[in-house]
Amino acid sequence: MTLALVYHDDYLLHENTPTHPERRERLTYTMDQLREEGVLDHTDVELVEPEAVTEDEILRVHTPDYVGRLKKMSEEGGGALTVDTHVSEHTWDSARLAAGGVTDAVDRVLKGDNQTSFVMSRPGGHHAFADHAHGFCFTNNTAVALKHAQEVYDLDRILLWDWDAHHFDGTQSVFYDDPSVLTMSTHQTGRTLFPGTGYTDEVGEDEGEGYNVNVPLLPKTGDEGYERVVDEVFEPIARQYDPDLLFVEAGQDNHFTDPITDLGVTAQGYASLMNSAVETAEDVCDGRVVASLAGGYGVEGGLPYTNLAVIASLARLDTSNVREPATYEPPADGPTVDGAVSKVKEKLGDYWEL
Amino acid sequence: MILGIDAGGTNYDAVAFEDGSVVSAAKRSADTDDGFETLLAEVVEKVDGSGNAEVDRVVVSTTRVLNSAVQNRLPDCTNVVVPGVGLSPELAYSGDENLVADGCVDHRGRVTEPLEIDGEPSHGVVAVTAKFSTRNPSLETEASESLDAPTVALGHESGGALGFPSRAETTVANAKSKPVFESFESSLHDALDETGIDAPVYYLKGDAAMLSRESARTTPAHTLRSGPASSSLGLVALTERYAETPSLTNAVCVDIGGTTTDVTLVKDGFPALVDEVEAGCISTFYDGVVAVNTTAGGDTRLDEDGLTGVRDGPAVAFGGPSPTPTDALHVLGAVSEGDATAAREALSALGDPEQVAEEVVEGFVSAIAESVRSLEGHEDVPGTVVVGGALADALASRLADRLDCISDVIVPQNAAVCGAVGCAVASVSVRTHVHVDTARGEMTVASAGPEKVEEVETGVEYEEDEARELVARETAEATRRAGGDATLDEIEITAFRSFNVVEDGRVVGQITDATARAEPGRRKR
Known part of the structure; x- marks a missing residue:
């Protein structure tokens, strides 16, 4: 089947606080939408129940000290790692299952069982560093999965595009000196949004110099702006880097209804982002795309439609009717991305032909 | 007292059932016009001779919808879909004509865009299904009021599960089944009125639970596996009551009918189920019993090559037009009821009657054995087989000889009317x-x-x-x-x-x- 959709009901167990933006209904409303659409019964979609990774697999990315702390806090019933990142009794198991979901999704595609995969998991991971965590993230699920992939498969290059509205500070730090994983982030500029990093001059270091790309975008940037970034930054780099696998960290918080960010992407915009990713992957890496849900806090008006859009794109289904209901006022035209794109060209021009 | 009625394609069977026992039983050919009336009168009369026995409820299984579906005799249907936002509405195109209406219900059940239907259905049978209608049925109700169609089925009435394309498909199945079911049930109800039986009527669903008359009229596609469900349930009940097997947990059930033979599977004392039952041109998201149907029954016409798969009427022994396996069993002395001489004469036309009879019965039993073996795909086939239908006694041991996997053969008392008994013991269950x-x-x-x-x-x-x-x-x-x-x-x-x-x-x-x-x-x- 084309798409492996990785999901487990236990992804609903972890909770920060009852009114925290990162809540279980981020997934429940989407799963309702997917069920009602018939996605889970579709012949091109295979529902996969993930297994948790082991502690050793987590230790490929995280320090024993941090893992010990997280595990203990969870075993003792909870606590807070930062002011907005809360541990519950389920957090350690949920984090291992989320990392396991991403790992299974990578395995599925690299073994050739499925052309593409999507992981509908929580908690997220891209703000988790080797030795600490913040931003609603505990273990860097993507990094755990990609380290696993590098260990098990014969891979030279992986292209990771993180399109979450927030800069992927944790993921960037893990692969900052590693040219075998080219990390690229498009996000709302750190001047206006957590975590405040992710500028164009963060290009990687040592052997990894030139293999970290940041595209900070102005608030309100919409579908058109994102499309230009795809055309002028993502695609040229993808073609030149020529990866064996494309990984998309699919943050759905660029959506115009998202309550904690300030961007203007629509469900149709998401469909076209993922279509671009899939088409590029078809050209450069035999269509192998793994995507994983990152942020996205517009639980009712955003996630059901943006998730449907990207999942349908990955399964190569018709997305032309995927949109928000008319009760949501569409976003106004966004600002130009000229500034961001030319900055990227300037800072990364030494490494890539842009 | 409960009346169980099994309305198959060949015969109508009825039992009066009380305190776990069969009090009386009757059988009538489905070919006659007054089938139901005489059947009901007979079964009630037999109870105490007065015909005045108090009936608490009537439970019916029917193959009418199934037969019409597999023979492609269901009417065309216009499928009105209200897909709102999301994947292509084409995923829900299960009608002979599909009409896409504007309007949207969201996952919380809020109407976010009003209904607007552009176009008129070209068929009198109409299905209406809106996305998320189980969270808010108002757009479907509004659509049904604005469409002036004689037969309408609605998505939210067809079942509560999420899954817009399969709900639309099921709604179309219900819409197409409604006319044939309604004609069947009105003839049954006329007969009940004639006989003076005034009791609530239920129909057996394919998952071996029953539904009220009203709910069955709304969702008649539920009856697609009604026939095998009733025989399976009935054979379990009869075995436990009459065959000194107080608890039948796992078994294969075989119901040998006039036109076809049904093989079902019992697991943990109840018919095993599969989901998404379909037949002919209709598909549903309803559960139904695991059933393998062979087009070979006691009345199947024989020719020089053996079984034809077609029924012309009853066996020659019962006044029918052409020789059948029932006639062959007469020649072998395995059955007693009916005109054995006529049966022998009919078989003589095909060759040496003894030899023909042996070959025919052999072929018949092989066909049934093949159905039992095809259950192996499902799960381990249990070692017990329970056989029902009019020819059960005559064929059970031959069937067991044919099947290495079978160690016990049971033909319980009243096996000839097992489907009617299954109806009588059913209970109501709706998802x-x-x-x-x-x-x-x-x-x-x-x-x-x-x-x-x-x-x-x-x-x-x-x-x-x-x-x-x-x-x-x-x-x-x-x-x-x-x-x-x-x-x-x-x-x-x-x-x-x-x-x-x-x-x-x-x-x-x-x-x-x-x-x-x-x-x-x-x-x-």
Whole structure:
């Protein structure tokens, strides 16, 4: 089947606080939408129940000290790692299952069982560093999965595009000196949004110099702006880097209804982002795309439609009717991305032909 | 007293059933016009000679919808879909004509865009299905009121599960089945009136639970596996009652009919089920018993090459036009009822009657054995076979000889009317979907038939045990609406989840979403 959709009901167990933006209904409303659409019964979609990774697999990315702390806090019933990142009794198991979901999704595609995969998991991971965590993230699920992939498969290059509205500070730090994983982030500029990093001059270091790309975008940037970034930054780099696998960290918080960010992407915009990713992957890496849900806090008006859009794109289904209901006022035209794109060209021009 | 009626394609069987026993039984050919009336009169008359016995309920299985479906005799249907936003509406194109209407219901059950139907259905049979209609049926109801069609089936009445394309498909199946089911059930009800039987009437679903007449009229595609469900349920009940097998847990059941033979599987004392039953041109998301159907029965016409797969009428021994396996069994002395001389004469036309008879019976038993073997794909085939139908006694041991996997053969008393007995022992069970949204202040309960939509107090947060009790209560009530009487203890909650609704950083309510049903079983009384 084309798409492996990785999901487990236990992804609903972890909770920060009852009114925290990162809540279980981020997934429940989407799963309702997917069920009602018939996605889970579709012949091109295979529902996969993930297994948790082991502690050793987590230790490929995280320090024993941090893992010990997280595990203990969870075993003792909870606590807070930062002011907005809360541990519950389920957090350690949920984090291992989320990392396991991403790992299974990578395995599925690299073994050739499925052309593409999507992981509908929580908690997220891209703000988790080797030795600490913040931003609603505990273990860097993507990094755990990609380290696993590098260990098990014969891979030279992986292209990771993180399109979450927030800069992927944790993921960037893990692969900052590693040219075998080219990390690229498009996000709302750190001047206006957590975590405040992710500028164009963060290009990687040592052997990894030139293999970290940041595209900070102005608030309100919409579908058109994102499309230009795809055309002028993502695609040229993808073609030149020529990866064996494309990984998309699919943050759905660029959506115009998202309550904690300030961007203007629509469900149709998401469909076209993922279509671009899939088409590029078809050209450069035999269509192998793994995507994983990152942020996205517009639980009712955003996630059901943006998730449907990207999942349908990955399964190569018709997305032309995927949109928000008319009760949501569409976003106004966004600002130009000229500034961001030319900055990227300037800072990364030494490494890539842009 | 309960009347069980098994209306197959060849015969109508009826039993009067009381205190777990068959009190009287009757059989009539389905070929005659007054089949039901004489059948009902006979079975009631036999109870105590007065014909005045008190009937508590009538339960019916029928193959009418199935037969029309496999023979491609169902009417064309216009499928009106209200897909709202999402994937292509084409995924729900299950009609002979498909009409896409504007309008949108979201996952919370809010109407976000109004209904607008552009175009007229070209068929008189219409199905209407809106996305998320089980969370809010109003667009479907509005559409059905605006379309002036003689036969309409609605998505939210067809079942409560999420899955717009399969709900549309099921709704189309119900719409197409309605005319044939209605004509069948009106003739049955005329006969009941004639006979003076005034009791609630139920129909057996393919999953071996029953439904009220009203719910069955709304969702007649539920009856697709009604026939094999009734024989399977009946053979288990008869075995436990009459065959000194107090508890039959696993078995293969074979019901040898006039036109076809049904093979079913019993697991843990109840017919094993599969999901998404389909037949001919219709598909549903309903469960049905695991069933393998062979077009070989006691009345199948024989020619020089053996079984033809076609029934012309009864066996020659019973005045029919052409030789059949029943006639062959007469030649072999394996059955006694009927005109043996006529049977022998008919077989002589095909060759040496003894030799022809042996070959025919051999071929017949092989065909049934092949069906039993094809169950192996499902699970381990149990070592016990229970055989029903008019020819059960004559064929059971031959069948067992044919099957290495079978060690025990049971032909319980009254096996000839096992389907009618299955009806008599059935209970009501409907899969019920309960959705409570206390932020919107609304609850929907969907099962089979019109959905219950009710206001609930806004802002309430239930503890899990309170929410579960609410689900059980609503499911028991839905079971009552479908004609049953389940107690709270008999409700099985198969899926449950509950979470807060947060708006602007405040908890403003709670959503509970559950699937439950009354545990299907057999009535002991």
